[in-house]
Amino acid sequence: MQINEDKLPIKYVLGIEGDLPNYPTSFDILLAEIKLCVRMPDRHKGNFTLHALKTYRFPETTEEHLLESISELTDLDLVEPLNTTHGKESWKIKTNPFE
Numbered sequence: 001m002q003i004n005e006d007k008l009p010i011k012y013v014l015g016i017e018g019d020l021p022n023y024p025t026s027f028d029i030l031l032a033e034i035k036l037c038v039r040m041p042d043r044h045k046g047n048f049t050l051h052a053l054k055t056y057r058f059p060e061t062t063e064e065h066l067l068e069s070i071s072e073l074t075d076l077d078l079v080e081p082l083n084t085t086h087g088k089e090s091w092k093i094k095t096n097p098f099e
Helices: 009-014 026-039 051-059 063-075
Strands: 047-049 079-083 090-093
Touching: 026 051, 026 063, 026 090, 047 051, 051 063, 063 079, 063 090
Parallel strands: none
Antiparallel strands: 047 090, 079 090
């Protein structure tokens, strides 16, 4: 997985996404996960869990907001659910819009 900086929205280039309303948006979450895949490809193979999002990446965000954002990504066919068991929710990145 790669990131093409020419395809990044300007808010990511400027680094201001955290200051904008509704942070994290669905694309903020997706980009954070893609960056992990780029940084550690052997460990992060495009899968992510709700637990990791709540605990490590976006601890200040409600679970409801995270689930709504991930639902948007699923509707856009960018991610697919791997596990829907309560407490073990996980998804796989299908398409990287920033590549």
